[in-house]
Amino acid sequence: MAVSASRGGARAASGSRAAFGRRGSPRPARLEQGWPAIASGKHTLIQAPTGSGKTLAAFLYGIDKLTDSPGEGLRLLYVSPLKALNYDVERNLRGPLAGLGSKLNVAVRTGDTSQRDRAAMLREHPDILITTPESLYLLLTSRGREMLQSVETLILDEVHAVAGTKRGAHLALSVERLDRLTMSRDQVPGHVQRVGLSATQRPMEEIGRFVSGGRPIELVDAGRAKELDVKVVVPLDDMREPGETGSIWPSIYPEILELVKQHRSTIVFVNNRRLAERLALRLNDLAEREIARAHHGSLAREQRIEVEELLKKGEIPCLVATSSLELGIDMGAVDLVVQVESPKSVARGLQRVGRAGHELGAVSRGRIFPKFRADLLESAVVVERMQAGAIEETVIPRNPLDVLAQHVVAICADEEISVDELHDLVLGAYNFADLSRVQLENVLDMLAGRYPSDEFAELRPRIVWDRTGGVIRGRSGARQLAVQNAGTIPDRGLYGVHLIDGGGRVGELDEEMVYEARAGQTFTLGASTWRIEEITRDRVLVSPAPGVPGLIPFWKGEGPGRPYELGESIGRASRELVALSEPKALERLTKQHSLDEQAAQNLLTFLNDQQKATGAVPSDRTVVVERFRDEIGDWRVCILTPFGARVHAPWAMAVGIRLRDALGLEAQSLWSDDGIAIHLPDADAPPPTEELIVDPT
Incomplete structure (x- = not known):
């Protein structure tokens, strides 16, 4: 339900608000x-x-x-x-806090925190701890x-960044374990109060239930859309x-450079580290x-902070x-965001463009450069939905049993617990x-x-499951197993890049690239050049090589995939645009x-080319199937729809099994x-169409 402001709540935070305001933070009215x-x-x-000050509001x-x-x-x-974000906060x-004269002690606990700092906070507990979901899990499974x-x-x-993922399910179980831990104290003031902060999501009620675990929760919608x-x-x-090179890049680079020169601070977002x-x-x-400097997750924390500070200053x-x-x-006074390639979802597009004009009331300015014609179509629809605020619906994953198994082992590592109590905790x-109860016991069966x-x-x-006593406990080594396999972020097989002679960490490289590399x-890396001095079992030791040309690294990984809702909108737009006259279609675009104007003409040409080639455009109502022989005479079939890889991946697997079972063909x-x-x-001969179209029911 919506909550209206009252004088008591506003007065309670007045001292903190004044201190934050003196430092130039906007009053989050x-x-x-x-x-x-x-x-x-x-x-x-x-x-x-984004940029509305919700983190500040929660802390005040x-x-x-x-x-x-x-x-x-x-x-x-x-x-x-x-x-x-944790270090930024x-x-x-x-x-x-210094302005308030406060003696509150603030600490950060992440994977980058040194052993010395971790030990120090265990000896003298901070008043405020800033951490990540994985580090919270590790803290719950340790001293x-x-x-x-x-x-x-x-x-x-x-919250919006994790609610629709297994990482969010993992966090939800950690929060329940935290709640149970605090309730076990001698003096119990009650359950831990949960304050969730989220960018605009749909439906808000579902995100609220995720935060509270389905318990009553106050919903505060301060979602005034930013001007875009x-x-x-x-x-x-x-x-x-x-052009002569056959690549669009020689046309994109100068345009981006010109935009950078016209603005004070620019962030260029791309969809991969390479x-x-x-x-x-x-x-x-x-x-x-x-x-320009590069900023991505494979840079060491020190390198990331350095480039962030360079932009802010x-x-x-x-x-x-x-x-x-x-x-x-908070990246300070960024006045332009450039997105190379479609951001792949409306929510991500709003989040990224929102980095520009990060202050309340400021206009968020963004420019999107598609890389190819199908990307142009997606970009056009994403921007239309961004302007309308039509973000994708968040779907909360249900009963991810691998996540449950991980937490069961972690809980058993610390104590013996009854199956009844465990079930209540998980629910x-x-x-x-x-x-x-049957699903839970199946997981316990497997773990036992x-x-x-x-x-x-x-x-x-x-684990050991005492079925007579109705309790479970961990076997020897359970704690080590739980700690070493924490979280749902997959181990990508990355090598740490370190300066030789005991220097600091520079970043990380994909193991396949390291396998092909030589001293x-x-x-x-980070737009700086490094020379490989030595490759060890798990590290690449380097020295700086300023001014020397170097290979651009690559990292293997899967993209996020197009949401079904966005795919449906792309199909609808395609169908409607080809039905319009050229002047009206150009006006709409x-x-x-x-x-x-050039983007609109290119997109219309793309849709017309598809219509002429196959007689139909893939849309929300039409699936296009193309059959042809390749250069060596083998049959190839293309099934074209706009619904995204999340739909196409299981569809392709189902078709492969059907062709093998029905026709004896290995596809x-x-x-x-x-x-x-x-x-x-x-x-x-190519398979009949009915073998390629799978009934999703």
Whole structure:
């Protein structure tokens, strides 16, 4: 339900608000309505667009509450999914706390925290701890449990970034374990109060249930849409003929460079780390000086902080970043965001463009450069939906049993627990609210060594299940197993890059690239060049090689995939545009989809080319199937739809099994956001259409 502001809540935070205001932070007027809800002690979800000050609003009341009684243990716990955001929040808190004359102790616990600092906070507990979901799990599964017993308030920031993923389910179980831990104290003040912070999401009620575990929660919608100035730009008359090189890049680089020169601070967002490195390098080459630095998750924390500070101080005008700068990091006075390639979802587009004009009331200015014609179509629809605020619906994952198994082992590592109590604990997490007792016992069976097949017989049981007593406990080594396999972020097989002779960490490289590399080779990382001196079992030791050309690294990884809702909108737009006359279609693209004239003409040409080639355009109502022989005479089939890789991946697997079972054909398939390509090397004729169309029911 909506919450209206009251004088009591606003007055309670007045001292902290004044201190933050003196440092130039905007007064989060619309967010003040969240303070009465927080002051009441109820679980609260504050939903507001990026740059609105919701993190500040959540901290204000908590700081006022703690300032008069520092040193009484950890009472305010802040959890964010991004390490870089955690350090940014810590930095932004310390100044105002000093302005208040507060003696509150703030600490950060992430994977980058040194062993010395971790030990120090266990000896002397901070008043406020800033951490990540994975580090919270590790604290709950270690001696850090003692520190967490006194927590009274939990702030969950950037909830929208995890709610629709298994990482969010993992966090939800950690929060339930935290709640159970605090309730075990001798003096119990009640459940930990949860304050969730989220960018605008749909439906808000579902995000609220995720935060509270289905318990009553106050919903505070401070979602005033930011004013957007977004345009899709194509610097070519005809994307079919990009020039002598056959690439669109020689046309894109100068355009981006010109935009950087016209603005004080620019962030260029790309969708992968390799492109971040390459684009920063090319911009610097074109400008004949260093104007851009790369920023992504494979850079060491020290390197990331260095380039962030360079942009904030105005010492460098441009950062080329991946999603590492997408969330609520305060990047200061960024006045332009450039997005190379479609952002792949409306929510991500709003989040990224929102980095520009990060202050309340400021216009967020963005320019999107598509890389190819299908990308242009997606970009056009994303921008239209961004202007309308039509973000994708968040779907909460239900009963991810691998996540449950991980937490069961972690819980058993510390104590013996009854199956009844375990079931009650798990049901508290919204992702597992409908987990049946049978499902839980199946997981316990597996963990106790009762496997469904002899193929798993060599796996060692992880827990002991006393069925007579109805309790479970961990086997020896359970704690180590739980700690070493924490979280749902996959191990990508990355090698750390370190300066030789005991120097600091520079970043990380993909193991496949390291396998192909040799000592003496040079490569770029963070738009700086490094020479490989030695490759060890798990590290690449390097020395600086300034001014020397180097290879651009690559990292393997899967893209996020197009949401179904966006795919449906792309199909609808395609169908409607081809049905319009050319003047009306061009008018719609320039006014409604914010395309420049060249982009609009290129997109219309693309749709007309598809219509002429196959007689139909893939749409929300039409699936196009193409059959042809390749250069060596093998049959190939393309199934074209706009619904995205999340639909196409299981579809391709189902078709492969059907062709093998029905026709005896071994099919090799690839899929993307725009369709499925099937190779049939042993087929004398293409399969009938009915074998390719799968009933989703």
